[in-house]
Amino acid sequence: MEQHNRFWRIALLSLPLGVFGLFVIWPLFSSFYYSFTNWNGFDANYSYVGFDNFAKIATDRLFLQAAVNTTIWMIAAIVLPTALGLMLALLLDSRVAGARVFKSIFYLPICLSAVIVGQIWTWIYQPDWGLLNTVITQATGEKFKYAWLAKPDTALWSVIVAWSWQQTGLSMVIYLAGLTAIPGDLLEVCEIEGASPWQRFRRVVLPLLAPSTVVVVALSVINSLKGFDILYIMTGGGPFNSSDTLAMHMYNESFKKYLMGYGSAISVVLFLIALAIIGLYFRQLRKVDRIYG
Amino acid sequence: MADTLPRTRFNPWPATVFTVLCVLAVLFLLPTVGVLLSSIKTTREISMGQLWSAPASLFLGNFTEVLGNPAVHRYFLNTLLVTLPATAVSITLGALAGYVFAKLPFRGSNALFLVIVAGMFFPPQVILVPLFRLFNGLGLIDTLWPVIIVHSALGLPICVLMMRNFFATVPNALREAAIMEGASEWQVLTRVVLPLSLPALAVLATLQFTWIWNDFLWPLIFTQSDTKRTIMIGIVNLKGQYSVAWGVQGALSLVASLPTLLVFLFFQRFFIKGMTMGAVKG
Numbered sequence: 001m002e003q004h005n006r007f008w009r010i011a012l013l014s015l016p017l018g019v020f021g022l023f024v025i026w027p028l029f030s031s032f033y034y035s036f037t038n039w040n041g042f043d044a045n046y047s048y049v050g051f052d053n054f055a056k057i058a059t060d061r062l063f064l065q066a067a068v069n070t071t072i073w074m075i076a077a078i079v080l081p082t083a084l085g086l087m088l089a090l091l092l093d094s095r096v097a098g099a100r101v102f103k104s105i106f107y108l109p110i111c112l113s114a115v116i117v118g119q120i121w122t123w124i125y126q127p128d129w130g131l132l133n134t135v136i137t138q139a140t141g142e143k144f145k146y147a148w149l150a151k152p153d154t155a156l157w158s159v160i161v162a163w164s165w166q167q168t169g170l171s172m173v174i175y176l177a178g179l180t181a182i183p184g185d186l187l188e189v190c191e192i193e194g195a196s197p198w199q200r201f202r203r204v205v206l207p208l209l210a211p212s213t214v215v216v217v218a219l220s221v222i223n224s225l226k227g228f229d230i231l232y233i234m235t236g237g238g239p240f241n242s243s244d245t246l247a248m249h250m251y252n253e254s255f256k257k258y259l260m261g262y263g264s265a266i267s268v269v270l271f272l273i274a275l276a277i278i279g280l281y282f283r284q285l286r287k288v289d290r291i292y293g
Numbered sequence: 294m295a296d297t298l299p300r301t302r303f304n305p306w307p308a309t310v311f312t313v314l315c316v317l318a319v320l321f322l323l324p325t326v327g328v329l330l331s332s333i334k335t336t337r338e339i340s341m342g343q344l345w346s347a348p349a350s351l352f353l354g355n356f357t358e359v360l361g362n363p364a365v366h367r368y369f370l371n372t373l374l375v376t377l378p379a380t381a382v383s384i385t386l387g388a389l390a391g392y393v394f395a396k397l398p399f400r401g402s403n404a405l406f407l408v409i410v411a412g413m414f415f416p417p418q419v420i421l422v423p424l425f426r427l428f429n430g431l432g433l434i435d436t437l438w439p440v441i442i443v444h445s446a447l448g449l450p451i452c453v454l455m456m457r458n459f460f461a462t463v464p465n466a467l468r469e470a471a472i473m474e475g476a477s478e479w480q481v482l483t484r485v486v487l488p489l490s491l492p493a494l495a496v497l498a499t500l501q502f503t504w505i506w507n508d509f510l511w512p513l514i515f516t517q518s519d520t521k522r523t524i525m526i527g528i529v530n531l532k533g534q535y536s537v538a539w540g541v542q543g544a545l546s547l548v549a550s551l552p553t554l555l556v557f558l559f560f561q562r563f564f565i566k567g568m569t570m571g572a573v574k575g
Contacts, residue, residue: 113507
């Protein structure tokens with residue numbers, strides 16, 4: 001029997017593991033290797049440069065800018081889609097009429113491509129006839145003309161808002177799943193005992209949603225680290241790199257400047273950041289499991 | 294008794310909640326409505342600041358322009374040629390591995406499973422350069438092959454996760470009985486377990502189709518000539534051609550999103566289930 005099982009394990013696993021190993025795991029380790037070289041993307045010859053690429057990272061002004069922007073993006077990702085998603089979930093969980101239609105509306109952006117989302121929001125920010133400037137013009141009575149995506153002060157935030165619009169639906173459904181697990185009787189008892197709505201939310205609902213919060217926050221942070229397509233469409237990292245992120249910087253150095261060795265070094269840093277976040281996530285998940293599981 | 298009473302949820306003010314939701318829904322829909330409106334307006338109307346007002350008449354010229362453009366046909370065909378095989382392959386491979394993890398566990402199989410699932414969380418930039426070099430060496434740059442292959446491989450984490458979790462709910466007694474009857478593991482998988490797993494397959498098919506259809510990064514890296522581009526890259530390419538033809542751009546976005554919108558409309562249940570399952574279990 002054991003021999004039978006072993007045969008089938010190998011027979012069934014070899015293809016998926018082969019594909020995963022060859023096209024995901026092996027490239028991952030290769031990235032580490034290339035990060036110590038000066039490969040330019042074309043030449044067969046390249047040389048080993050030791051820690052030069054990592055030393056360059058430490059002094060690269062654009063890298064620093066991208067790192068700061070990625071951090072801003074992450075913090076905004078924790079606040080915006082999470083808070084909005086929680087609010088929507090709470091509103092929808094209250095047996096309101098048409099909850100299913102509302103849910104679909106808030107969820108719809110998730111199935112759109114980042115390219116489309118980027119385009120839609122580029123139009124909202126369009127200086128001449130964009131929705132945002134039109135609304136401001138009508139509210140103030142003066143012709144308002146501001147190029148949101150072309151100004152270093154607002155470019156990054158404008159993209160983050162567009163991105164949050166798309167991500168909120170995801171946070172919402174995860175919170176909704178968490179909310180349905182909270183027994184109605186419990187809230188009823190609290191009400192009978194005289195707990196105010198705020199107390200019920202703060203002391204009962206929110207603590208019981210802790211597992212969902214861990215998932216939502218982790219997902220938002222991880223997705224913010226992947227933020228590339230929408231940025232590429234809306235600002236391309238500009239103006240003057242003011243909306244560059246690490247993912248964008250890595251792409252630019254590797255595929256625009258063809259500094260693939262240096263790009264690999266950036267991707268190694270990106271990998272380590274992701275690894276740290278995922279480690280933290282699994283630890284929190286286990287902690288929450290112990291308390292509420 | 295408890296069933297007959299309406300459950301008290303966290304809702305002190307039902308009318309207020311409904312109003313707030315309506316306002317939020319309108320705000321949320323605005324961007325999408327803008328694209329819809331633009332697609333039925335002339336460029337002249339839009340550049341005169343008429344995009345966000347109700348349309349005076351239905352203008353279909355943008356759609357005839359988009360649907361009559363041979364480049365759009367090619368982008369669509371390329372996207373289908375990538376999306377369909379990559380979806381099928383990733384789910385098939387996910388089912389094979391998921392079956393072993395659920396029904397034939399071995400020492401270290403849980404760790405291996407975790408390593409695969411963790412792949413879901415890493416930014417794709419981490420493997421960009423080596424994959425470019427690999428496919429460049431194989432002479433496959435500027436073909437659709439690398440896009441298909443990479444999507445098949447990167448789909449594995451979610452597919453393995455979902456299939457293993459679903460297979461785990463199929464009773465072991467079923468497999469043992471079939472084996473007693475003389476069935477091979479392959480027959481158990483294809484004749485017994487998979488037919489029971491149609492919901493999981495539906496979830497994965499909707500998720501994978503949507504993600505791969507919408508993808509931008511991999512075709513950007515691996516394809517170069519216009520004849521090999523997929524639709525999402527195509528939209529960006531055509532921006533030059535229709536630089537201020539906003540209405541045509543709107544119609545193009547709409548047409549490009551149509552397949553995923555249809556999938557969302559008809560399989561929303563599976564879609565949402567997949568998103569939450571993937572997120573929560575991961």
